[in-house]
Amino acid sequence: MLEVIFLGTGGIMPNKERNVPAIALKYKSEIILWDIGEGTLRQFNIAKLSPMKIDKIFITHFHGDHYLGLMSFIQTMSLWNRERPLHIYGPKYTFEFVQNYLKSGFFRAGFEIHVHELGEARLKFGEYEIWSFKVKHGVPALGYVFKEKDKRGSFDIEKIRKLGLIPGSWMKKLEKEGKVEIDGRIIHLEDVTGKPKKGVKVVYTGDTEPCERVKLFSENADLLIHEATYIDKADRNESYHSTVSEACEIAKKAKVKLLALFHRAPRYTYEEYCTRAREVCNYKFIIPRDFDVIKVGEGYELSSIR
Numbered sequence: 001m002l003e004v005i006f007l008g009t010g011g012i013m014p015n016k017e018r019n020v021p022a023i024a025l026k027y028k029s030e031i032i033l034w035d036i037g038e039g040t041l042r043q044f045n046i047a048k049l050s051p052m053k054i055d056k057i058f059i060t061h062f063h064g065d066h067y068l069g070l071m072s073f074i075q076t077m078s079l080w081n082r083e084r085p086l087h088i089y090g091p092k093y094t095f096e097f098v099q100n101y102l103k104s105g106f107f108r109a110g111f112e113i114h115v116h117e118l119g120e121a122r123l124k125f126g127e128y129e130i131w132s133f134k135v136k137h138g139v140p141a142l143g144y145v146f147k148e149k150d151k152r153g154s155f156d157i158e159k160i161r162k163l164g165l166i167p168g169s170w171m172k173k174l175e176k177e178g179k180v181e182i183d184g185r186i187i188h189l190e191d192v193t194g195k196p197k198k199g200v201k202v203v204y205t206g207d208t209e210p211c212e213r214v215k216l217f218s219e220n221a222d223l224l225i226h227e228a229t230y231i232d233k234a235d236r237n238e239s240y241h242s243t244v245s246e247a248c249e250i251a252k253k254a255k256v257k258l259l260a261l262f263h264r265a266p267r268y269t270y271e272e273y274c275t276r277a278r279e280v281c282n283y284k285f286i287i288p289r290d291f292d293v294i295k296v297g298e299g300y301e302l303s304s305i306r
């Protein structure tokens with residue numbers, strides 16, 4: 001089960017109704033952050049989340065609405081005597097931008113900061129992986145995938161009986177080692193378990209124009225958080241972002257289970273955006289607001305911590 005907590009859902013600049021991008025992924029005892037726009041610390045505070053639980057921050061690109069909240073996080077963590085290192089991931093130039101950023105003001109981080117510049121990568125972290133992929137936004141920019149490891153199916157009593165076996169302590173050994181020998185027979189885990197359960201897959205595009213890589217990396221995702229800055233092409237005066245209909249088209253092609261439309265331009269009110277999005281998107285979608293939470297597991301559970 002993964003909790004996707006939307007802390008900032010609007011693009012370009014914050015306004016009264018919503019903040020700029022930040023998505024917290026709560027997985028077991030950890031919180032991973034995707035983007036950290038200005039004011040994210042305040043949003044954390046309102047959502048009663050602790051910045052100290054964050055070890056990994058993934059920045060999609062270096063436009064202000066996606067990273068300007070980093071400094072206040074680092075200063076606060078220092079103030080609270082953080083000792084654990086913090087890992088910051090991002091596209092080309094992340095090292096340079098973070099170093100320059102940290103040199104400003106009368107403060108020094110009191111803990112180690114490790115910066116990782118990524119191209120397209122697969123990072124393995126215990127029970128999940130984070131994949132990065134290149135998107136099209138006129139500057140180096142990445143999208144990210146959270147992919148939980150697939151889990152083995154549970155023991156199938158019918159299969160065990162059919163093999164003439166009696167459930168017992170051998171099952172623990174089998175679980176640990178993957179195979180076990182019983183009366184000269186080798187039994188493999190898949191001989192006595194059901195279908196493996198697919199791990200959760202959630203994708204975040206960051207800012208991008210419609211892009212083939214997004215489609216490829218989103219295939220069969222449980223949730224695709226796609227930027228849809230504008231409703232339709234008539235509203236768009238540049239080509240570095242997507243529209244609602246373009247995001248819908250990609251979700252449909254990638255067969256994602258649920259689409260979240262994200263990063264709406266400040267010109268739209270939430271109500272206007274929803275009404276017009278319903279007219280142009282015929283795919284299964286939601287339009288999250290700040291502090292909405294989607295629990296992604298075998299199904300979905302929507303709630304809010306407003």
Ligand SMILES: [Zn+2]
Nearest residue numbers: 011012065207
């Ligand atoms: Zn943006």
Ligand SMILES: [Zn+2]
Nearest residue numbers: 061063137207
């Ligand atoms: Zn941008």
